[in-house]
Amino acid sequence: MSDASEHGGNLQAATKCFGLPHNGWQDLSTGISPWGYPVNNVPDDVWQNLPVNSEPLLHAAQKFYGVDKNYILPLPGSQAAISSLPRLLPAARVALPSCGYHEHEYHWTNAGHIPVFYTTMDELLRLTENGAVEHAVVINPNNPTGQIFGCDILQKVYHKIAGVLLVDEAFMDWQPENTMAAFVATLPRLIVLRSVGKFFGLAGIRLGFVLSANGKVEQIKAAFEPWAVNGPAMWVAERALTDFAWQKMQRRRIDKVYQTLKHILQNFIRPLERSVTLVGTGLFVSLAGDSNLLGALHKALALRGIYTRWGYQCAPSATAYLRIGLPPDDGVRLQAALHGIREQWEQQY
Numbered sequence: 001m002s003d004a005s006e007h008g009g010n011l012q013a014a015t016k017c018f019g020l021p022h023n024g025w026q027d028l029s030t031g032i033s034p035w036g037y038p039v040n041n042v043p044d045d046v047w048q049n050l051p052v053n054s055e056p057l058l059h060a061a062q063k064f065y066g067v068d069k070n071y072i073l074p075l076p077g078s079q080a081a082i083s084s085l086p087r088l089l090p091a092a093r094v095a096l097p098s099c100g101y102h103e104h105e106y107h108w109t110n111a112g113h114i115p116v117f118y119t120t121m122d123e124l125l126r127l128t129e130n131g132a133v134e135h136a137v138v139i140n141p142n143n144p145t146g147q148i149f150g151c152d153i154l155q156k157v158y159h160k161i162a163g164v165l166l167v168d169e170a171f172m173d174w175q176p177e178n179t180m181a182a183f184v185a186t187l188p189r190l191i192v193l194r195s196v197g198k199f200f201g202l203a204g205i206r207l208g209f210v211l212s213a214n215g216k217v218e219q220i221k222a223a224f225e226p227w228a229v230n231g232p233a234m235w236v237a238e239r240a241l242t243d244f245a246w247q248k249m250q251r252r253r254i255d256k257v258y259q260t261l262k263h264i265l266q267n268f269i270r271p272l273e274r275s276v277t278l279v280g281t282g283l284f285v286s287l288a289g290d291s292n293l294l295g296a297l298h299k300a301l302a303l304r305g306i307y308t309r310w311g312y313q314c315a316p317s318a319t320a321y322l323r324i325g326l327p328p329d330d331g332v333r334l335q336a337a338l339h340g341i342r343e344q345w346e347q348q349y
Contacts, residue, residue, distance in 0.1 A: 008309040008323070009203075014302060021305030026333050027325075029309040031143065031171065031284040034328035035253060036201030037240040042232055051231035060241040065181045065194065067211050073221055074229045078170055078193040078208030079103065081220055085166065085191065086111035088219045092134035092163060095127050099321070100139040101168065108137070121149050128160035135163040140178065141171050141281040144309070144321040145288070148178055148281065158187055164214065166191045173199030173247075174254055174282030181211050188213045198283055199250065200240045205233035254282050257326045261285050264331045265324070268338045284309075284325050291320035297341065298322055304337040 008029035015025075058069040065072070075081055082103050086094075091112035096105050098117040109115055116133050118124040127133050136157055141148045158165045167180050169192055180192050192211040197203035207229060210217055240246070262278055262285055269276040269287065276289035287294055298310035309323035327334050 008325075011307060014307045018299075018302040023305055026306045026327065026329075028327060028334070029307045029323070029325065030203070031309070031323065031325050032198055032203045033201035033250070033254060033283060034326055035250065037236070037243070037246065037250075039236050042235060046231045046235045049231060051227050051229060051234050054229070054234065057229075057234045057238050057241075060238040061209055064241040065179075065209070065211060067181050067184055071184050071211055071213050071217075073210040073212075073217050074234070075208050075210060075220070075224070076228050076230075076233075077197065077206040078168070078195045078210075080208065080224070080228075081191075081193055081210050082168070083107050084220050084223050085164075085216065086113060088216050088223075089113070089135065089164065093132065094163075095124055095133040095136040097137070097139055097142060099142070099145055099319070101143050101170075104137050104139070104166075104168070108135075121153055124157060125153070125160070128157050134161060135166070136161055137166045137168070139168045139170075140180075143171060144279075144284070144286040144323040146279040146281040146284075146286060148175075150178060151180055151183065154180055155183065155187070158190055161189075164189050164191055164216070166193070168193045170195040170208075171198055171281055171283055174251060184211045184213055188215075190214070191216070196237050196240065199254075200237075202236065202240065205230075205236055207233045207237050254326065257330060258282050258285070260331050261324065261326060261334075264335050264338065268342065271342075279321075284323050286324070287322045288319050291318070294320045294322040300341045300344070301334075301337055304340065306334055306337050 008031065009027060011025050011027055054074060057074055058072055061072050062069040086108045093114045093116050094108050095118055096108065096115045098119045105115055116127060118127060124136065128136065138149060138154060154167060169179055172179050172194065180190060184190055184192055190212060191214055194209045194211060196205065196207040210220060265278055265285055265287065276287050276293065279286050279288055295310060298308050301308055
């Protein structure tokens with residue numbers, strides 16, 4: 001049985017491990033936008049009444065995702081679908097990324113499915129062409145590798161398998177041109193997951209969507225109690241999903257700081273003797289390379305009050321990934337910390 005995975009954002013665990021920084025934590029471990037959609041003046045009735053009417057939210061999601069509302073299911077986070085879908089399918093062989101959000105592997109394996117791992121899209125295509133799998137999971141863009149697969153390739157995968165193609169698009173909102181949402185009406189075995197938490201900086205409202213014409217969606221819905229999505233979450237998301245001016249500003253802001261973060265990290269890794277590369281996608285940058293080196297960097301940053309996401313070590317290449325989210329201060333604190341680490345390492349080595 002696969003073990004449950006750890007997640008970013010656990011500052012309680014960070015404090016237990018490294019102590020409480022004198023100037024507090026800067027949490028760069030989550031991949032959640034540090035700029036949240038502004039929430040003001042939530043009406044009293046939204047707090048007081050049960051959330052019985054989801055139509056306004058569905059219409060907003062239809063506008064944002066470009067999918068008929070009849071193919072949209074709101075859930076308390078896309079994680080809810082990740083955990084429930086594998087249990088609704090007969091045990092079979094499922095293609096899973098060898099490096100990616102571990103909850104997929106955990107829930108498919110624990111539901112009795114046989115994981116078959118792939119590293120590249122070419123490997124996934126070979127698995128499907130050889131009939132080696134019935135289902136396929138694609139994290140697009142991948143977390144933590146940042147790898148993005150085009151819709152044409154994913155359609156090929158779909159037509160080569162007999163079962164479900166699950167595409168997790170939790171980090172897609174920054175550059176939505178690669179979404180598979182437009183195909184859900186015509187590809188009934190396609191299931192697309194979207195998250196409101198990442199791009200909108202609203203992880204606390206726990207809201208995500210399943211986009212699909214697959215009959216399993218009704219079974220997913222039936223697996224949850226009434227009012228699974230709370231009223232304030234629906235109210236906030238309805239406004240966030242239709243505020244296109246704010247979304248445009250958010251994309252510009254994310255892109256600016258993403259480029260700044262890459263520049264800061266590139267300057268840090270350039271003199272390193274051991275090979276470290278940068279990968280990422282908008283809301284995070286990952287350093288990929290030697291496990292010992294990146295583990296030491298994670299610890300050194302934590303001791304300076306900057307918490308990053310460590311724990312991705314991906315077979316078969318044994319490449320390790322240290323994921324770093326967008327800093328809200330344009331990287332000022334991170335740059336200073338990296339400068340101190342560089343000086344310390346130069347003295348030691």
